[in-house]
Amino acid sequence: MSTRKKVLWWVGGAIIVVYALFPIAWIISISLKAPSDIANGQFTPTNVSWDNYETILTGSASDLFLPALRNSFGICLIATAISCLLAMFAAYAIARLDFPGKRLILSTALAVAIFPVISIVTPLFNVWRQIGLYDTWPGLILPYLSLTLPISIWTMSAFFREIPWEMEQAAQVDGATTWQAFRKVIVPLAAPGVFTTAIIAFFIAWNDFVYGIVLTSTEAARPVPAALGLFSGASQFEDPTGAIAAAAVLVTIPVVVLVLLFQRRIVAGLTNGAVKG
Amino acid sequence: MASIEMQHIVKQYGDGFPAVNDVSLDIADGEFMILVGPSGCGKSTLLRMIVGLEDITSGDMVIGGKRVNDLAPRDRNLSMVFQNYALYPHMTVFENIAFPLRLSKTPDDEVRRRVNDAADVLELKEHLERKPANLSGGQRQRVAMGRAIVRQAEAFLFDEPLSNLDAKLRGQMRTEISRLQRRLGITTVYVTHDQTEAMTLGDRVCVLRKGKIQQVASPRELYEQPVNLFVAGFIGSPPMNFLPASLEGTALQTPFGAIELDEARAEKVRGRDLLLVGIRPEYFEDASLVDEAKRPVGSTFTARVDVTEWLGDSQYAYIPYDAPQAVTDQLRELSRELDSEELRTQAIVSIDATSRIREGRDAEFWLDARKIHVFDPQTGENLTRDAEAGAELTRMAAQDRVDQVDEARGGATPVGAG
Ligand SMILES: Nc1ncnc2c1ncn2[C@@H]1O[C@H](COP(=O)(O)OP(=O)(O)OP(=O)(O)O)[C@@H](O)[C@H]1O
Ligand SMILES: [Mg+2]
Numbered sequence: 035m036s037t038r039k040k041v042l043w044w045v046g047g048a049i050i051v052v053y054a055l056f057p058i059a060w061i062i063s064i065s066l067k068a069p070s071d072i073a074n075g076q077f078t079p080t081n082v083s084w085d086n087y088e089t090i091l092t093g094s095a096s097d098l099f100l101p102a103l104r105n106s107f108g109i110c111l112i113a114t115a116i117s118c119l120l121a122m123f124a125a126y127a128i129a130r131l132d133f134p135g136k137r138l139i140l141s142t143a144l145a146v147a148i149f150p151v152i153s154i155v156t157p158l159f160n161v162w163r164q165i166g167l168y169d170t171w172p173g174l175i176l177p178y179l180s181l182t183l184p185i186s187i188w189t190m191s192a193f194f195r196e197i198p199w200e201m202e203q204a205a206q207v208d209g210a211t212t213w214q215a216f217r218k219v220i221v222p223l224a225a226p227g228v229f230t231t232a233i234i235a236f237f238i239a240w241n242d243f244v245y246g247i248v249l250t251s252t253e254a255a256r257p258v259p260a261a262l263g264l265f266s267g268a269s270q271f272e273d274p275t276g277a278i279a280a281a282a283v284l285v286t287i288p289v290v291v292l293v294l295l296f297q298r299r300i301v302a303g304l305t306n307g308a309v310k311g
Numbered sequence: 312m313a314s315i316e317m318q319h320i321v322k323q324y325g326d327g328f329p330a331v332n333d334v335s336l337d338i339a340d341g342e343f344m345i346l347v348g349p350s351g352c353g354k355s356t357l358l359r360m361i362v363g364l365e366d367i368t369s370g371d372m373v374i375g376g377k378r379v380n381d382l383a384p385r386d387r388n389l390s391m392v393f394q395n396y397a398l399y400p401h402m403t404v405f406e407n408i409a410f411p412l413r414l415s416k417t418p419d420d421e422v423r424r425r426v427n428d429a430a431d432v433l434e435l436k437e438h439l440e441r442k443p444a445n446l447s448g449g450q451r452q453r454v455a456m457g458r459a460i461v462r463q464a465e466a467f468l469f470d471e472p473l474s475n476l477d478a479k480l481r482g483q484m485r486t487e488i489s490r491l492q493r494r495l496g497i498t499t500v501y502v503t504h505d506q507t508e509a510m511t512l513g514d515r516v517c518v519l520r521k522g523k524i525q526q527v528a529s530p531r532e533l534y535e536q537p538v539n540l541f542v543a544g545f546i547g548s549p550p551m552n553f554l555p556a557s558l559e560g561t562a563l564q565t566p567f568g569a570i571e572l573d574e575a576r577a578e579k580v581r582g583r584d585l586l587l588v589g590i591r592p593e594y595f596e597d598a599s600l601v602d603e604a605k606r607p608v609g610s611t612f613t614a615r616v617d618v619t620e621w622l623g624d625s626q627y628a629y630i631p632y633d634a635p636q637a638v639t640d641q642l643r644e645l646s647r648e649l650d651s652e653e654l655r656t657q658a659i660v661s662i663d664a665t666s667r668i669r670e671g672r673d674a675e676f677w678l679d680a681r682k683i684h685v686f687d688p689q690t691g692e693n694l695t696r697d698a699e700a701g702a703e704l705t706r707m708a709a710q711d712r713v714d715q716v717d718e719a720r721g722g723a724t725p726v727g728a729g
Contacts, residue, residue: 198395200397204397208410209411209462
């Protein structure tokens with residue numbers, strides 16, 4: 035690359051990074067402003083204050099925020115785990131076996147994925163009330179599966195398809211049962227795919243707002259995005275902007291940690307060296 | 312170690328296409344059998360049926376005296392080297408080789424000993440802790456072999472194991488495989504479409520065409536006594552020349568003059584209007600370089616040389632000839648089926664490297680009439696095949712092999728000590 039090209043790449047990259055990170059920087063800055071300081075008309079807080087964090091962690095909003103955090107974590111992790119497990123088997127079958135209705139499964143999954151959430155949430159509300167799932171963890175895990183499962187199946191079957199068939203046949207000739215071949219050869223090779231899928235699924239569940247606000251009513255199951263909408267200011271004349279910003283920053287942290295943690299596992303090209311070269 | 316017997320094996324894929332069609336083949340214990348044929352003739356399918364990765368539509372597969380049609384691959388105890396090696400990229404070389412042993416719950420120190428032994432044989436010692444991704448093509452190939460030899464399998468199956476290597480490495484690995492097989496004495500089935508591999512490695516070679524066996528014989532027999540046009544055209548490089556001919560008296564009239572046949576052979580080919588004479592390139596010679604004593608066993612003719620190729624140790628000349636339409640069509644069909652380059656109606660003849668024959672000039676050639684074959688253009692059948700002589704060649708090859716195996720196994724005993 036010529037120097038000129040390099041410079042252009044750097045400038046381009048910098049613009050994109052600034053564009054993407056600006057809202058985050060902004061929300062961090064707001065979360066550090068005292069309530070009276072929010073409308074100060076400048077980007078940085080006049081005085082860095084931790085009041086907002088205190089409010090949501092120990093103060094008046096903590097009753098709302100902390101249970102919601104617990105709910106969000108629990109519900110999203112369970113939904114992710116279930117959806118990854120199911121998707122793993124489904125994707126394996128789709129990538130490996132020839133059975134009637136294979137295309138139907140894939141297109142149904144796609145149809146479910148593009149179905150607008152808002153149009154099913156009201157009937158779901160009624161059904162959940164009837165059968166006692168309203169305001170419970172399973173009551174959210176189930177709809178979250180409908181969000182995460184289709185995309186999980188799609189991404190994972192793409193990953194499984196990349197793994198050479200012969201890998202598994204070789205294992206069988208070497209003396210493995212179908213299950214051993216799957217567990218000892220296919221799963222390790224598919225691990226990056228599984229992690230990527232898990233992260234995507236987790237984000238989808240973590241970011242959901244509509245189901246969260248409609249299908250819950252108390253801190254028994256209310257997730258963070260819904261709880262944020264219910265924050266109120268210290269008095270009714272005050273906006274809860276600062277507290278919301280602080281909560282938003284806090285819920286972003288697990289997402290960032292997750293990505294950093296698994297980034298190295300998501301390296302593509304693990305299958306390099308399996309075949310000729 | 313075990314013999315492999317196939318009886319009337321048929322394989323039809325889902326679309327009803329018979330990829331393997333009524334194949335019966337007996338592979339003796341310890342034998343090195345080559346499956347060879349043009350692309351798509353069913354070699355891999357047959358191999359995969361032996362190992363159990365493909366269901367058998369009908370027929371019996373008997374390994375070591377036991378019918379294995381319904382056994383899963385892992386219950387057949389065969390080891391296979393795949394064309395693309397199929398190494399496990401997440402495991403080290405050591406674990407790759409040890410994988411079959413781990414699956415059979417072999418104790419750790421036993422695993423270590425056997426893997427180290429295999430690594431010694433294959434010169435993989437210093438690579439045991441590396442991952443396959445970091446190895447060269449030849450090293451990967453050796454790891455795949457290591458995985459195959461590390462356990463006591465009934466037989467080795469190879470599916471074009473060398474086709475991904477460059478020419479030099481291929482030659483090297485070829486001798487290695489041969490040496491290994493002789494030493495271990497394990498029944499081996501080896502799929503290839505490489506002539507050289509087929510001729511040099513195999514005790515016997517099975518030539519397949521469209522899912523059917525054409526001929527099973529030692530390489531020499533295939534070369535000298537092919538059963539039909541297909542085998543004759545497939546084995547040998549450069550390929551056999553096919554000239555149109557008709558019989559007059561006991562002489563074949565060809566574009567290159569008359570070729571005298573002995574009475575017995577003339578009798579066999581009589582009664583057909585059109586014949587194809589098969590002459591290998593090396594049966595020709597520059598007439599001026601032929602011994603006086605040899606001349607009478609062949610015939611001489613004069614022809615214009617189109618192109619010559621001088622390769623240092625040998626020299627080829629291309630001689631165009633005219634052929635009737637029927638023959639041209641037949642030859643085109645054959646060369647298409649053999650996936651060889653378009654066989655033009657020209658003969659490739661091998662002449663001495665010192666010959667002064669030059670392109671574009673008329674030159675006098677001599678051809679050895681003793682070893683030519685005459686084919687029926689309709690059926691492709693070899694009319695002059697001497698089955699007895701062919702069988703003798705295969706018997707000799709079998710004897711050679713016994714000697715080689717003895718030598719390979721008893722290599723440590725000094726000469727004369729027994
Ligand atoms: N899964 C399949 N379904 C249908 N037909 C198949 C399938 N696999 C192979 N065939 C057909 O069976 C025939 C034999 O295939 P096979 O792979 O055994 O050929 P091959 O001799 O190994 O050729 P190559 O030298 O190219 O590897 C081919 O004509 C192919 O089209
Ligand atoms: Mg093949």
